[in-house]
Amino acid sequence: MSTASAVSTSSTARTTGPGLATASVRDLPPATVGRLPVYLRALQVLADQGVVTTSSRALAAIAGVGSAQLRKDLSYLGSHGTKGVGYDVAHLCRQVTVVLGLTSRRRVVIIGVGHLGHALANYTGFVGPDFAVVGLVDADPAVVGTTVAGLRVDPAERLEDVVAGTGATIAVIATPPEVAQEVCDRAVAAGVSGVLCFAPRALRVPDDVDLRTVDLGSELQILAFHDRRKQGVRELGAPEPGVQQRGVEAQGMTRRGVLAP
Amino acid sequence: MSTASAVSTSSTARTTGPGLATASVRDLPPATVGRLPVYLRALQVLADQGVVTTSSRALAAIAGVGSAQLRKDLSYLGSHGTKGVGYDVAHLCRQVTVVLGLTSRRRVVIIGVGHLGHALANYTGFVGPDFAVVGLVDADPAVVGTTVAGLRVDPAERLEDVVAGTGATIAVIATPPEVAQEVCDRAVAAGVSGVLCFAPRALRVPDDVDLRTVDLGSELQILAFHDRRKQGVRELGAPEPGVQQRGVEAQGMTRRGVLAP
DNA sequence: TAGATTGTTAATCGATTAACAATC
DNA sequence: TAGATTGTTAATCGATTAACAATC
The missing domain is CATH 3.40.50.720 (NAD(P)-binding Rossmann-like Domain)
Structure with missing residues (x-):
């Protein structure tokens, strides 16, 4: 419950020293920043369910990303997990909230x-x-x-x-x-x-x-691009086997069948 | 004005041969696909202005990207420009339209x-x-x-x-x-x-x-992240010199002053 | 201790950029 | 011909992924 380890917004830090690195937050890769809101929402889902501790695997599944990517992203914020155990949901939630600057409206x-x-x-x-x-x-x-x-x-x-x-x-x-x-x-x-x-x-x-x-x-037009490709394929009657797993670890990958004929 | 060189949607092509490459359209990098709608809009702006021919530099300026990136992106669609001259607006417009699958509603x-x-x-x-x-x-x-x-x-x-x-x-x-x-x-x-x-x-x-x-x-939260950074900087009164030009060639980069105090 | 899971490293992959030969 | 501009190459950069040593 200690807020002590929270990244201080207006600290002096410029060093990329050993402890908590405010400096590193300034250098967060853009792709990582873009995913933090997704992680935050996943954490809130877990918190609402009363889950206290989670793993990168479980959290990543909710967020819809790979667990390696989640861990890498979180590592930029500092070390907030416990090896062999996982992440404290409430603590991590706070960290991400602070990093995103959601402490004031x-x-x-x-x-x-x-x-x-x-x-x-x-x-x-x-x-x-x-x-x-x-x-x-x-x-x-x-x-x-x-x-x-x-x-x-x-x-x-x-x-x-x-x-x-x-x-x-x-x-x-x-x-x-x-x-x-x-x-x-x-x-x-x-x-x-x-x-x-x-x-x-x-x-x-x-x-x-x-x-x-x-x-x-543009979003619709991008969908149209892929739609056209598929219809072209359908017209040609090609088999189209390539099943590329998206970077998501199967967890409850149930339901979805193939398109009805 | 010849539509003759248009990429045929339902052609047999699978070869990555010398001429027009329908096959390559299937392998368009996702980042390129995401920019095609932007290029299309820029081309329509020019077409509305009655512009017949344009250069990668001028088109890129309207689209808000670098000219090298524009040329590279367009090169995936095949060779539709003329060296030393530029691109025919109407022709290129058609090409992008076809590639995006906007030929049917x-x-x-x-x-x-x-x-x-x-x-x-x-x-x-x-x-x-x-x-x-x-x-x-x-x-x-x-x-x-x-x-x-x-x-x-x-x-x-x-x-x-x-x-x-x-x-x-x-x-x-x-x-x-x-x-x-x-x-x-x-x-x-x-x-x-x-x-x-x-x-x-x-x-x-x-x-x-x-x-x-x-x-x-998420979009707002990402803005909040950067907003927080700037406010932190303002609190510290740091000079923040780094002026990084975005990948856009200055053309009519006028107006914009610095923030009022 | 044995099992689990992080944080990090190194390898891979894809995207961007600059530069320039080809050529209009 | 001289000037302009493409299409492409090669270098750089950033992001993703897999693997694993550290460690709870």
């Missing part, structure tokens, strides 16, 4: 309150307990002034005021692609440090701003 | 018509002209029977009928995580070949089914 402004922005504002799976939507802005006069998810929608001109006034550090862009770069620039100038963009447009941000893009249309 | 079923599913059904940036939402199902009796995006919402029990009846090949899962695996299994058994999952849960699918997961909550 981040404030989020959503720019563009169309169908998608509207849904994001209301979607608890999106914001969860770690984030608070503190502002909504839109350019459409018909939308401005309405209440969405308990918040009054502000006009697009007030974007800077909303960001600065709320102290939001994250901007979610759900505008049409034509204006995405402009509102992004303005949000950054007003002080956000991270941008999550849903507009299908490549954005440019300064190097000290973090940008992530979720491109829903 | 894919049918999509959305499972779960909450805020997110509702937004996806209505979001044209999501479906675009290449996809058609042909079915909606939900477990909530209050939602079943309502009309969303011009479609009647069917009850969850009818999932199999809807998939089979419409011939949908792609399922979009926008349900709560608890039921995501179940509806996924059922959609796959009913015949879909690709699944796009928005539920924050690791799903298991057979090897011949393509799964992509969009985890909106």
